[in-house]
Amino acid sequence: MPFYQTNSNAEKRVEQRKRTRLRSGKLVALDGHFLTECHFQNLAGGGAKIRVVSQTTVPSRFWLFDDQYSGALIAEVVWRQDMELGVRFVEDPDVTPLTDTILRTLAGKYYSL
Numbered sequence: 790m791p792f793y794q795t796n797s798n799a800e801k802r803v804e805q806r807k808r809t810r811l812r813s814g815k816l817v818a819l820d821g822h823f824l825t826e827c828h829f830q831n832l833a834g835g836g837a838k839i840r841v842v843s844q845t846t847v848p849s850r851f852w853l854f855d856d857q858y859s860g861a862l863i864a865e866v867v868w869r870q871d872m873e874l875g876v877r878f879v880e881d882p883d884v885t886p887l888t889d890t891i892l893r894t895l896a897g898k899y900y901s902l
Contacts, residue, residue, distance in 0.1 A: 811828060812828065812829040812855070812856070812857055813826060813827070813828055813829075813856045813857075814826070814827045814828070814829055814839065814853055814854050814855050814856055815827065815853075815854040815856070815895055816841065816847060816851050816852070816853060816854075816864075817851060817852040817853075817854055817861065817887065817891075817895065818848065818851055818852070819848075819850060819851060819852065819863070819884050821852075821887060821888070821891050823895075824845055824847065824848075824851060825841050825842060825843050825845045825847070826841070826842045826843070827839045827840060827841045827842060827853075828840050828842065829855070830873070835877050835878055836864075836867065836875065836876050836877035836878055837853070837864070837875075837876055837878075838873065838874070838875050838876075839853070839873070839874050839876065840872055840873050840874075841872050841873075841874065842872075844872070847866065847869075847874065848866075849865060849866050850863060850864070850865050850866075850879070850881070851863070851864055852864070852887055853876065853878075854887075854892075854895045856896070859892060859895075859896040860892070861887055861892065861895075862878045863878065863879050863880065863881055863884060864876035864877070864878055864879070865877050865878075865879045
């Protein structure tokens, strides 16, 4: 099921968004290097609206680590506005999954990559 419809005048989200409580996450480059922290502002079945906590260059694709579930999905930027990003979750068989060691490090109270 596509995440976005094609009609530019209508709501583009196929699935209803769900507001989240203050929920933190981390952006990680596809090669496993930490980029910045973020907060989830809302989630939809196939994507999220996030706000990064620092001015940093965010690539068009990255791992989005969810602190609540200690897991990561590949996210692709759909739109950007200041420090907010709209992303959709994608699969990419050519990207090497994050190792258990990196995931445990990201989930820790103090982390360093």
